[in-house]
Amino acid sequence: MISLSEKIEAEKDNIEKTLKNLEKARDRKEKSVIELSAVAAFYIIFIMELRIF
Secondary structure, three states: OOOOOHHHHHHHHHHHHHHHHHHHHHHOOOOHHHHHHHHHHHHHHHHHHHOOO
């Protein structure tokens, strides 16, 4: 069974990867509708999670 600390570390890694991918998409001059939708969805979910805690 995976320990809590291992789960937390895995989530931190996933967040870091996601933020790096968002930076790459943000730095491109032209973005597709799909990229813009993904960035917006990420920020909305992130803000909603902050409000829960």
